[in-house]
Amino acid sequence: MEKIEKPFSELPEALVEEMLCISERVGISLYDSFKEIQRNKEKLRKQLLHEGILKRDSEIGYPPIPTTCGIDGSYAVEKLLAIDFVACAAVAVEGLTPPNEKRHWEKPHYRVFIGPEKHSPDSVSIVRGLMMEMEIELAVKAPHDIVFLDGSLTTPLIYINQAINKLPQFESEGGKSNLVKNVKEKFKEFIENYKKILTAQRSDKLWVGIPKYTTKRELGELFNWPSYYDDRAILTAILNPGEFISPVPLVPPSQPWHLKTPSGEINKEFDDILRKVYVMYYKPHKWTPALRIEMASSMATNNARIAILLHGLRYQCGTPGILEPYSLYIADRMVKHLGKGIHAFRQAATKRIAELYEGDLGEIFFSMHEYRTESGR
Numbered sequence: 001m002e003k004i005e006k007p008f009s010e011l012p013e014a015l016v017e018e019m020l021c022i023s024e025r026v027g028i029s030l031y032d033s034f035k036e037i038q039r040n041k042e043k044l045r046k047q048l049l050h051e052g053i054l055k056r057d058s059e060i061g062y063p064p065i066p067t068t069c070g071i072d073g074s075y076a077v078e079k080l081l082a083i084d085f086v087a088c089a090a091v092a093v094e095g096l097t098p099p100n101e102k103r104h105w106e107k108p109h110y111r112v113f114i115g116p117e118k119h120s121p122d123s124v125s126i127v128r129g130l131m132m133e134m135e136i137e138l139a140v141k142a143p144h145d146i147v148f149l150d151g152s153l154t155t156p157l158i159y160i161n162q163a164i165n166k167l168p169q170f171e172s173e174g175g176k177s178n179l180v181k182n183v184k185e186k187f188k189e190f191i192e193n194y195k196k197i198l199t200a201q202r203s204d205k206l207w208v209g210i211p212k213y214t215t216k217r218e219l220g221e222l223f224n225w226p227s228y229y230d231d232r233a234i235l236t237a238i239l240n241p242g243e244f245i246s247p248v249p250l251v252p253p254s255q256p257w258h259l260k261t262p263s264g265e266i267n268k269e270f271d272d273i274l275r276k277v278y279v280m281y282y283k284p285h286k287w288t289p290a291l292r293i294e295m296a297s298s299m300a301t302n303n304a305r306i307a308i309l310l311h312g313l314r315y316q317c318g319t320p321g322i323l324e325p326y327s328l329y330i331a332d333r334m335v336k337h338l339g340k341g342i343h344a345f346r347q348a349a350t351k352r353i354a355e356l357y358e359g360d361l362g363e364i365f366f367s368m369h370e371y372r373t374e375s376g377r
Helices: 008-039 041-051 123-141 155-172 178-199 218-223 231-238 269-274 303-316 326-335 338-356 361-367
Strands: 054-056 068-080 084-094 110-117 146-150 206-210 243-249 278-283 291-295 370-376
Touching: 008 041, 008 231, 041 054, 041 218, 041 231, 068 123, 068 303, 068 326, 068 338, 084 123, 084 326, 084 338, 110 123, 110 178, 123 146, 123 155, 123 178, 146 303, 146 326, 155 178, 178 269, 206 303, 218 231, 218 243, 231 278, 278 303, 291 303
Parallel strands: 068 146, 146 206
Antiparallel strands: 054 243, 068 084, 068 370, 084 110, 206 291, 243 278, 278 291
């Protein structure tokens, strides 16, 4: 037999040591990238200044402090022996300053769905679409001056389109589905609300998307910046506190923005609407990264509305250590516990079944045994 040089118990330690060595080499590579940006920092700033899109927030005035609200959602699918335990939720959280919104704010400030569904790989896509419908509904109902959406303004269409495309196959497998019923019932309202957000015609309402991560490179492609850095990373290093980049058009997709309806028709109107979405960057404070802000063209071309937006962001990002608007941070902290909480929901359901079931309780516990949980935004 071939001699083993090291006992099996020592292999994990060797593996960890090798990974640490690799990580050090990765650090050296990243260091070179950071140094490259630092060397070219002034050159990149001059490009922005030459184009006239690098500005300071003090140039557009100081309007009254606006009221703000953050919207975020989460979903989870727990794979059990007998069924899939499906849940999603969306929450709306008021910002820091001023302390509250004086106008009527319809309660509850959340939406939630929990239910059993048949085993299907499509459950995740469909419940994610329902989550998006809930988020958009809360965003339109919030009476605040500024409503922050967690993510890109294009994300709702992508998620709901994926959900609608999965419905025929999901329904053909048979069985009653409350998840499908909820998606279909909310679809028409979703379309109307989503249009309101993307056009933002009301002068007293600002809806903006604040994505934490994006692969879009509007400025990088315009100025031929290194392809391995996105705009947000470079602008975090370039911008000084209080500086922003004037809105530029969102990079259009290679394919049209078409939305399939539950009836099977193709809605093409969003292709034109989404091509009018703009993106800007703003660094409120030294301790915050550059924020990517997506908005409707009606906002992007109005300096008064931009001034209100920047003023709201500056006040909501006033706490070091919180790298996004306060209301979005709190909403994220709340709703992301859904993935952990679904275990408690399953246990409560199991307990109730056990109380009602007159047969062998072992059958119940086997059927409700967890194998895997999938969760996310």
